[in-house]
Amino acid sequence: MSLLLRNGRLPGSDELVDVQIDDGQITSIGYVAADTGRSPTIRTVDLRERWITPGLWDNHVHFSQWAQTSRRLDVSGATSAHAAAQLVAGRLAALAALPTAGDQDRLVGFGFRDGLWPDAPSRTLLDAASGPVPVVLVSGDLHSCWLNSAALAVYGFAGHQTGLLREDDAFAVERAIDNVPDADLDAWAAEAARSAAARGVVGIVDLEMTWNLDVWRRRMSAGQNSLRVDFGLYTHHLDDAIAQGLTSGQIIDGTGGLLTVGPYKVITDGSLNTRTAYCFDAYPGLSGEHDRGMLTVPIDELVEHMRRAHTAGIRPAVHAIGDNANSLALDAFEAVGCTGSIEHAQLLTEADVARFARLGITASVQPEHALDDRDVADRYWAGRTDRAFRLADLLAAGVHLALGSDAPVAPLDPWVAISAAVGRSRGDRAAWHPGQAISRQAALAASARGRHSIAVGQPADLAVCEIDPFVASVADLRRMPVAATLLGGRFTHNTL
Numbered sequence: 301m302s303l304l305l306r307n308g309r310l311p312g313s314d315e316l317v318d319v320q321i322d323d324g325q326i327t328s329i330g331y332v333a334a335d336t337g338r339s340p341t342i343r344t345v346d347l348r349e350r351w352i353t354p355g356l357w358d359n360h361v362h363f364s365q366w367a368q369t370s371r372r373l374d375v376s377g378a379t380s381a382h383a384a385a386q387l388v389a390g391r392l393a394a395l396a397a398l399p400t401a402g403d404q405d406r407l408v409g410f411g412f413r414d415g416l417w418p419d420a421p422s423r424t425l426l427d428a429a430s431g432p433v434p435v436v437l438v439s440g441d442l443h444s445c446w447l448n449s450a451a452l453a454v455y456g457f458a459g460h461q462t463g464l465l466r467e468d469d470a471f472a473v474e475r476a477i478d479n480v481p482d483a484d485l486d487a488w489a490a491e492a493a494r495s496a497a498a499r500g501v502v503g504i505v506d507l508e509m510t511w512n513l514d515v516w517r518r519r520m521s522a523g524q525n526s527l528r529v530d531f532g533l534y535t536h537h538l539d540d541a542i543a544q545g546l547t548s549g550q551i552i553d554g555t556g557g558l559l560t561v562g563p564y565k566v567i568t569d570g571s572l573n574t575r576t577a578y579c580f581d582a583y584p585g586l587s588g589e590h591d592r593g594m595l596t597v598p599i600d601e602l603v604e605h606m607r608r609a610h611t612a613g614i615r616p617a618v619h620a621i622g623d624n625a626n627s628l629a630l631d632a633f634e635a636v637g638c639t640g641s642i643e644h645a646q647l648l649t650e651a652d653v654a655r656f657a658r659l660g661i662t663a664s665v666q667p668e669h670a671l672d673d674r675d676v677a678d679r680y681w682a683g684r685t686d687r688a689f690r691l692a693d694l695l696a697a698g699v700h701l702a703l704g705s706d707a708p709v710a711p712l713d714p715w716v717a718i719s720a721a722v723g724r725s726r727g728d729r730a731a732w733h734p735g736q737a738i739s740r741q742a743a744l745a746a747s748a749r750g751r752h753s754i755a756v757g758q759p760a761d762l763a764v765c766e767i768d769p770f771v772a773s774v775a776d777l778r779r780m781p782v783a784a785t786l787l788g789g790r791f792t793h794n795t796l
Contacts, residue, residue, distance in 0.1 A: 301343055302327075303760075303789055308347040310753055311744070312770040319352060321760040324788035329756055345796060350783055351768050354748035355502030355761035356714040359664050360643055360704030362442070363506045363529075364478060364515070367488040369410055369708040375437055376411030381419045384412050384437065384446075385429035392433060406454075408477055409437040410708065412446065415573040415676035421446045423463030436477055438470075440672070441571040441709055445470040467570050467596055475509055486519050492712070493526040497792040499713045500763030500782040503528035503749075505704070507565050507617075507643075511537055513552065520555045526792045528761075530562030533614065535605055538564065547613030557788075563617035563640065564609040568597045569625035572646065572673050575680060577622035579647065583680050593622050602632045606640075616640035617664065623647040623687065630655045641702065644669075647681060647688050657697040664702045665691060667720035667743075668710035674732045685733065691721055692736045701738075701746040714747040715780040721746070723774030740770050740777070760789035764796070 303321040310317060310329075320328040320342075373391050378384035392407060407430070414421055426435055426448040434451035438444075444466045452460050455473050465473060480488075496504070504527055506512055512531035533541050541564075552559040570576020570593055575583050578593040597605070606616045616636075620629040621644045629642050630652055641662035646669065648656075656663055670689040677685050694701055703717045710716065721743040724731040731737065738746075745752040754762065766781035785793040 301341055304342050304344045305352065305762075305764075306344055306346050307349055308352040308764070309349060309768070311351055311353055311741075311768055312753075316349065317352075319754070319762075321786075321789040324760055324790075326754060326756050326758050326760050329754065347764055347783075347796065351765045352754060353500070353744065353763045353765055353769060354751040354754055354758075355763050355785060355787065356500045356747050357503045357505070357702075357749055358496070358501060358704050358707065358712050358714055358717075358747075359505045359702040360666060361504045361506050361707045361712055362508045363489060363492065363504060363707070363712075364485060364508050364510070365442070365474070366707040366712050367485065367492040368478070368480065371488070372438075373407060373409035374411055375409045376413070376440055378412055380417050381414065381421045381425055384409075384421070385425050388426065388435055388437070389429040392430060392435075406434040406436065406451065406477070409435070411440045412437055413440045413573050413672075413676070414444075415575065416679065421462070421464045423447070423449055423452065423460065426463060436473060438474060438477075439574060441573045442474065442706075443467060443470060443571040443574040443576060445473045447473065466574055466576055467594055471509065478510070482518065486522065486524070489519060490524050490526075493524060494793070496712050497526045497785045497787075498782060499715060500765070500780070500785050500793075501527065501712070501714060502761040502763075502785065502787050502792075503530070504712070505530045505532065505562050507532040507562075509534055511540070513546070513559075513561075516559050517552065517555065520558055525556060525558060526787070528558050528560070528787065530560045532562045532565045532617065533609075534565055538605070538609060538612075538614075541614060542608075542612045548615040561614070564606075564614045565617045565619065565643065566597060566602060566605055567619040568595065568602060568629060569620060569622050570594050570596070571621055572680065573676055577646070578620075578625035578628075579622035579681075580624045580627075581684070584682065592624065595625065595628070599628050599632060602628070603635045606632055606636045606638065610636055610638040610640075617643050619643045621646045623649055623652070623684075627652050630659060630661065633659050633661055644706075645694075646673075647684065648690050648693075649687065653690060653693050653697050653699070656694060656699040660700075662700045662702050663694050664704060665689065665694075666704050666706045666710060667691065667717050668705065670724065670732060671720050671726050672710065688733070690736055691738045695738055695742055700750075701742070702749075703743065703746040716778055718743040718747055718769070719774050719778035722777060725774070726778065740772070744769055760786055762786040 569578035764784040
């Protein structure tokens with residue numbers, strides 16, 4: 301059966317149009333005679349003058365972690381290590397009063413950002429708040445974990461001096477705590493997918509650090525069909541991926557066309573808040589081997605990994621945040637002679653903006669990070685923040701831009717990313733480097749795989765909005781009311 305969406309508007313226009321969908325594709329856009337909708341083979345839905353936009357993608361997600369975040373202790377509001385420890389003590393006290401207190405085998409929290417704290421996270425401080433229950437607090441940027449003594453013993457770091465683990469050690473712990481039973485995690489993932497669809501999302505690039513092929517096959521075979529998923533691979537997956545003949549862009553059989561092989565991701569440096577993003581200049585107050593951050597994959601290894609993936613038909617996606625890490629990542633792309641993406645691209649030199657364009661590298665950026673990081677950037681990248689989150693410069697140079705959230709680092713909500721890219725601020729704060737703001741049209745396109753409007757012949761992956769996104773205020777973009785979402789012409793969210 302065909303679907304006819306009547307009385308809709310396209311962004312930037314007040315003209316009413318009808319959109320016909322056949323076999324999951326847009327087949328016509330324009331005025332349709334009033335009696336057409338009476339055909340028994342056409343289902344008609346009146347949009348009542350709402351705006352039709354392309355369906356949105358979040359181009360960088362850690363989906364299983366995002367699905368678990370609401371079930372973890374929220375320590376994002378802590379303004380000191382002491383305050384975070386008090387949140388832990390309070391939660392454990394509340395849990396101890398429950399009839400199931402004996403079932404408490406660990407406590408996991410998420411969201412601390414210690415870059416501007418007046419005191420440092422320490423094992424002893426967390427021990428005093430927690431006692432014998434293993435406690436793991438994951439930082440808001442995912443690049444560090446703070447553990448008490450009990451958790452350090454459980455996860456293989458007994459005797460660690462501070463309890464604050466960074467980069468590869470932190471990632472090892474994060475993988476270890478991601479051991480929720482499949483049935484529970486899949487149920488949470490289904491809920492998170494429905495919530496994403498309610499925000500106009502039709503697809504994600506899932507860069508979770510597990511073997512996502514099996515995870516998403518299982519979920520989709522069980523009926524999860526709210527999202528398209530491009531799943532990422534990591535270095536420890538390359539052998540299996542190549543042996544199975546997986547290539548980027550390949551659609552996985554038996555998933556209704558919803559599951560696609562995504563990129564090969566390699567993490568080459570850390571993050572700003574953890575002070576491990578690899579920079580040309582030293583961080584104020586740091587000294588020693590890592591005073592400029594951490595290069596976690598040397599350039600020769602990076603080139604070797606990327607070449608191997610590229611030769612097998614798998615597109616590289618390189619995590620680089622600091623300016624030196626971005627420069628080295630571009631060196632690697634040039635050495636291999638392939639295209640791909642740099643994930644984050646937060647701090648860039650002028651020369652490297654031009655190299656993004658010349659090499660055809662996508663800048664996969666998370667604009668909400670600019671608002672989360674602005675204060676810590678002003679401290680640790682002082683005098684350089686005019687080179688941070690250079691969205692306007694990248695677009696002006698002709699670079700393809702892809703926006704995302706890095707959820708759970710920021711919410712899985714492309715309207716939040718669009719608002720941050722357009723306004724460079726939230727709430728009442730003045731815009732941060734407003735010269736790097738981009739247009740609403742450009743931000744929408746960067747969140748919809750290059751589309752800022754719909755056209756005949758495109759997949760009917762659509763969002764129906766209550767406000768015209770091309771004229772909405774920055775605040776309205778952030779809260780954008782979505783009345784409906786369609787995936788291949790099928791409603792995944794509908795309040796019409």
